[in-house]
Amino acid sequence: xxxxxxxxxxxxxxxxxxxxxxxxxxxxxxxxxxxxxxxxxxxxxxxxxxxxxxxxxxxxxxxxxxxxxxxxxxxxxxxxxxxxxxxxxxxxxxxxxxxxxxxxxxxxxxxxxxxxxxxxxxxxxxxxxxxxxxxxxxxxxxxxxxxxxxxxxxxxxxxxxxxxxxxxxxxxxxxxxxxxxxxxxxxxxxxxxxxxxxxxxxxxxxxxxxxxxxxxxxxxxxxxxxxxxxxxxxxxxxxxxxxxxxxxxxxxxxxxxxxxxxxxxxxxxxxxxxxxx
Amino acid sequence: xxxxxxxxxxxxxxxxxxxxxxxxxxxxxxxxxxxxxxxxxxxxxxxxxxxxxxxxxxxxxxxxxxxxxxxxxxxxxxxxxxxxxxxxxxxxxxxxxxxxxxxxxxxxxxxxxxxxxxxxxxxxxxxxxxxxxxxxxxxxxxxxxxxxxxxxxxxxxxxxxxxxxxxxxxxxxxxxxxxxxxxxxxxxxxxxxxxxxxxxxxxxxxxxxxxxxxxxxxxxxxxxxxxxxxxxxxxxxxxxxxxxxxxxxxxxxxxxxxxxxxxxxxxxxxxxxxxxxxxxxxxxxxxxxxxxxxxxxxxxxxxxxxxxxxxxxxxxxxxxxxxxx
Numbered sequence: 001x002x003x004x005x006x007x008x009x010x011x012x013x014x015x016x017x018x019x020x021x022x023x024x025x026x027x028x029x030x031x032x033x034x035x036x037x038x039x040x041x042x043x044x045x046x047x048x049x050x051x052x053x054x055x056x057x058x059x060x061x062x063x064x065x066x067x068x069x070x071x072x073x074x075x076x077x078x079x080x081x082x083x084x085x086x087x088x089x090x091x092x093x094x095x096x097x098x099x100x101x102x103x104x105x106x107x108x109x110x111x112x113x114x115x116x117x118x119x120x121x122x123x124x125x126x127x128x129x130x131x132x133x134x135x136x137x138x139x140x141x142x143x144x145x146x147x148x149x150x151x152x153x154x155x156x157x158x159x160x161x162x163x164x165x166x167x168x169x170x171x172x173x174x175x176x177x178x179x180x181x182x183x184x185x186x187x188x189x190x191x192x193x194x195x196x197x198x199x200x201x202x203x204x205x206x207x208x209x210x211x212x213x214x215x216x217x218x219x220x221x222x223x224x225x226x227x228x229x230x231x232x233x234x235x236x237x238x239x240x241x242x243x244x245x246x247x248x249x250x251x252x253x254x255x256x257x258x259x260x261x262x263x264x265x266x267x268x269x270x271x272x273x274x275x276x277x
Numbered sequence: 278x279x280x281x282x283x284x285x286x287x288x289x290x291x292x293x294x295x296x297x298x299x300x301x302x303x304x305x306x307x308x309x310x311x312x313x314x315x316x317x318x319x320x321x322x323x324x325x326x327x328x329x330x331x332x333x334x335x336x337x338x339x340x341x342x343x344x345x346x347x348x349x350x351x352x353x354x355x356x357x358x359x360x361x362x363x364x365x366x367x368x369x370x371x372x373x374x375x376x377x378x379x380x381x382x383x384x385x386x387x388x389x390x391x392x393x394x395x396x397x398x399x400x401x402x403x404x405x406x407x408x409x410x411x412x413x414x415x416x417x418x419x420x421x422x423x424x425x426x427x428x429x430x431x432x433x434x435x436x437x438x439x440x441x442x443x444x445x446x447x448x449x450x451x452x453x454x455x456x457x458x459x460x461x462x463x464x465x466x467x468x469x470x471x472x473x474x475x476x477x478x479x480x481x482x483x484x485x486x487x488x489x490x491x492x493x494x495x496x497x498x499x500x501x502x503x504x505x506x507x508x509x510x511x512x513x514x515x516x517x518x519x520x521x522x523x524x525x526x527x528x529x530x531x532x533x534x535x536x537x538x539x540x541x542x543x544x545x546x547x548x549x550x551x552x553x554x555x556x557x558x559x560x561x562x563x564x565x566x567x568x569x570x571x572x573x574x575x576x577x578x579x580x581x582x583x584x585x586x587x588x589x590x591x592x593x594x595x596x597x598x599x600x601x602x
Contacts, residue, residue, distance in 0.1 A: 008401070008402070008403060011398060011406075012402050014398060015398055015409070016406060019406075019410050022410075022417055022477070023416060023417065025417075025420075025428045026416055026417065026420065026428070028428065028431070029427075029428045029431070032431065042437065043442070045439050087319040087320050087323060088320060090319060090320070091316055091317045091319070091320040093316055094312075095317075098312065104599065106317060107594075107595050107598040107599070108591060108595055109324070111598075112591050113324065115531050115583060115584075115587040116580065117579065117580075119535055119537045119557035119560040119561055119579070120535065120576045120579045120580045121328075121576070122564055123335065123338070123560070123563065123564060123569055123572040123573050124332060124334055124335035125327075125331050127331070127334065127338065127343075127348065127569055128327075128330065128331040130348055131348075131351060143327050144327070146327060147328045150320055150324060151324070158598070208421040208423070210542075211537050211538060215561075215564060226421065230426075232427070233430065233545075241431050241434070245427070245428070247427075248428060251421060252419075252420060252424045255419055256416070256419045259419035260415065263418070263419070
């Protein structure tokens with residue numbers, strides 16, 4: 001018995017140490033963002049500053065193009081997510097509720113496309129957008145992001161549509177609705193949580209995307225927030241680490257908030273299930 | 278090319294709910310006809326125009342001389358397999374490929390092994406430690422790549438990076454103003470540390486979900502029969518989590534093989550040279566040479582390799598999709 005307790009305490013200690021190591025980079029980012037300049041640049045690190053300051057956040061926000069590039073990111077993300085959800089929902093219904101020849105090929109494409117490495121697509125997409133005169137425009141970037149958002153949205157939404165009991169749908173049809181009417185009245189409200197979750201995935205992916213934004217947008221006023229952040233460091237030897245960490249924190253906040261929102265469902269699903277004991 | 282995040286969350290959810298999801302819902306043929314085709318038409322149309330067409334074009338360009346002039350003229354000059362010959366005779370290509378393979382093996386190995394160990398730890402700790410660790414993992418999981426890179430740069434900067442301080446304080450050695458960016462090996466090791474750190478949560482949480490599906494009665498029965506712990510683990514637990522590990526490994530291979538953002542930003546654009554190229558960066562640099570024909574040839578080679586590697590994963594996912602409908 002006591003050896004069992006001992007062993008559990010040992011594992012607990014290992015767990016806590018690992019927690020500290022895992023979380024440290026995130027802690028260090030936030031801690032640095034709020035630290036006064038002398039503590040940031042000191043050779044001996046200050047773990048918790050007793051003199052927190054917002055100066056780094058003010059500096060970061062004062063950098064050129066911050067608000068402009070946040071705005072660009074928001075536009076790109078909202079348009080991408082909006083279009084992706086409508087189109088992907090239709091395809092998800094087809095996959096979940098119908099059997100048709102060609103269905104398997106469609107599934108293979110939906111899954112396969114998600115595996116294509118972004119780097120391998122730079123040249124073909126760049127050449128195409130250059131022909132259409134969509135390089136250095138947000139429209140071009142939105143088109144590229146759609147190719148990323150659509151396949152996984154179709155796949156994720158398919159799972160949510162599957163979860164709807166067919167009785168409900170049939171009940172609606174008995175009531176005299178057409179099949180389309182049944183979809184709109186019954187399916188849509190039931191799938192709403194799935195649409196929200198999938199939108200959030202699409203939001204996060206598009207917000208975080210770097211490689212295509214970097215290649216396609218080459219004008220400070222037209223860049224997205226990740227590209228803005230990547231240029232922050234500059235080339236100078238005396239990097240303003242405090243402001244960089246403040247800017248990093250600001251970039252991460254929307255993603256972390258949204259991620260926790262969706263992840264909670266899944267994490268609770270994990271712990272609530274068979275895990276007891 | 279879509280984010281690792283949604284794919285990863287999807288897999289995690291699929292693993293957690295795998296069993297209930299597996300039930301057949303029965304085929305629905307209600308008023309089929311043209312309806313399903315109309316429903317998938319918009320997605321197929323958009324994907325065809327924005328991805329299908331450029332892919333076909335990619336193969337065409339790979340057989341052409343296609344530079345800035347040709348880009349403006351909108352058509353290249355056919356040169357047969359010259360681009361492929363040029364690439365395959367280029368030592369940089371082979372060195373990059375070899376380096377990327379070694380890098381991928383190291384990254385995937387570390388991520389999957391450490392992630393699995395972390396999952397096994399999650400099963401053994403008290404509830405409060407499990408909640409603490411899971412919360413930490415989710416936090417790390419949610420960090421955007423570009424943000425993580427910046428934090429990594431700050432922690433490893435040679436003037437007063439906290440990593441050098443901690444290593445020196447722990448008497449690992451004298452790391453005062455140690456330059457982590459001095460050699461390609463050191464640079465890529467930092468990238469590996471970053472990628473493993475970012476990748477651990479997905480693996481740990483998914484394997485933990487799979488572990489929680491191992492029936493407790495089975496383990497107890499084996500233990501009552503007097504089987505030693507490691508044997509129970511090998512014969513009961515491992516077979517149940519193997520399919521999940523297979524998916525995780527193939528996904529990680531695909532992601533790490535094509536990785537770009539972390540090495541490019543962490544090493545820093547001016548310091549990216551043929552001595553530390555990975556495939557993703559090598560391809561990215563082709564864009565600057567403005568020799569799109571040669572770049573297209575490399576893209577084709579890369580896509581063929583990735584396609585070959587994704588067979589296991591795609592087949593498995595397609596099977597899931599086939600069962601449900």
